Amino acid sequence: MKILITGGAGFIGSALIRHVIGNTEHSVVNLDKLTYAGNLESLKSIEANPRYQFVQADICDAVSVNAILQQHQPDAIMHLAAESHVDRSIDGPAAFIETNVVGTYILVEAARNYWHALADDKKAQFRFHHISTDEVYGDLPNDGSLFTEQTPYSPSSPYSASKASSDHIVRAWHRTYKFPVVVTNCSNNYGPYHFPEKLIPLVILNALDGKPLPVYGDGKQIRDWLFVDDHARALLTVVETGKIGETYNIGGHNEQENIYVVRSICNILEELHPQKPNGINHYQDLITFVKDRPGHDLRYAIDAGKIANELGWTPKETFETGLKKTVQWYLDNLEWCRHVQDGSYRRERLGLGE
Structure with a gap:
């Protein structure tokens, strides 16, 4: 397949692209706006591969999106482009509504028109894979219950509300227009190339610098941690073999x-x-307890039984093995981290030098 991946310079998107190029014969077109979270240095290992192309564009720009679809003629779209940091969504929700809601609408509508014009055989094979988060479900009590694909939506933050909106848009396009979609909702990802504002890389790098390790409230919030390379395998499995109209946690x-x-x-x-x-x-x-985040969800936990039973995917990494690999990667790649922290990764791609 030729797969158009939006947000491919981000944390999960770059892991997905590295996995696809490294382990399949598929080709990839990476559409990324290159906001602060987009880092092409995360794709250095595959950027020269003839099956990989990068296009800088904004999913909110309908003219550009339509032109890219016509030029590259993808067999599938995997939509990861999103604003994703909860704290940033609390401080400035407008960007999250623009990218996650309006951008998803523009992309899925352009994709629908592109799909509608395809020849019948290509039309039957086409997939639009929308990648979302477990945060759309709200939170859970600490009673062993799990999010399933049937859990009602109850988002708590501007970020999760914007992702819930995008999920509803994509599912409505399937129901109304018979547009071929699959949706996935994932738990917290961690691993190499994670942007340093997120908890695990922030703690690693702050510890190495002797800075405080901030922990919200009492630190008792519970998350289900998913190693990013396991997630990349799952996403590829879903776009290749997932059933149209289905959701997989x-x-x-x-x-x-x-x-x-x-x-x-x-x-x-x-x-x-x-x-x-x-x-x-x-x-x-260095651990420092700080004032809790407004509306902070207590617990997330996913029942991933459906994707295991129907598509055969299970994670390979335990939290212990994945976390040790992650810490070692940051120790081995401090130059990548410093380029992100000092902003040089953005200046270089803009031609501004150091």
């Missing part, structure tokens, strides 16, 4: 309290990087 079977995650990172750093900055005795001494 993707989770890592790794529920952990935030405070446990932070302490686990500290313990791994004690082993892998025992030389600490600023005369600190223990990395855990």
Whole structure:
């Protein structure tokens, strides 16, 4: 297939592209606006591959989206482009509505018109895969219950509300126009190339710099952690073999309290990087509890039984193995991290030098 992947320079998108190019014969067109979270350095390993092309464009620009579809003639679209950081959505929700809601509408409508004009054989094979989050479901009590594909939506933040809106748009296009969609909702991802504003990379890099390790509230919020390479395998499985009109929840079977995650990172750093900055005795001494986020969800947990039973996907990494790989990757790739932290990754692509 030729797959158009939106948001392919982001964390999950770049992992997906590396997986597709490295493990299949599919070709990829990466459509990315290159906002602050888009980093082409995450694709250095495959950027010269003849099956890979990059196009800088905004999914909110209908003219550009239509032109890209006509030029590249994809067999499938995997839609990952989104604003995704909850704290940023609280401080500035407008960008989340614009990209996640309006952008999804523009993309799915352009894709529908493109699909409608295809020859019958190409039309029958076409897929629009919308990638979303478990945060659309709201949160769960700490009672062992799980999100399923039938869980009612109850978003808590501007981010999750915008993603819920985009999910509804895509499903409505399937029901009204018979447009061939599949939807996935995933739990918290972690792994290499994660933007340093997110919890796990932030804790790793702050610890190495001897800075406070901020933990919201009492740190008892629970998340289901999914290693990003496991997620990439799941996404490819769904676009290749998922049933049209279906939703698949993707989770890592790794529920952990935030405070446990932070302490686990500290313990791994004690082993892998025992030389600490600023005369600190223990990395855990840097843990700092801060005022909780407004509307902070207590617990997320996914029942990933459907994708396991119907499509045969299960995660390969446990939280322990995945977290250790992640910490080691950051220790081995501090230059990538510093380029993100000092903004040079953006200046270089804009031709502004260091």
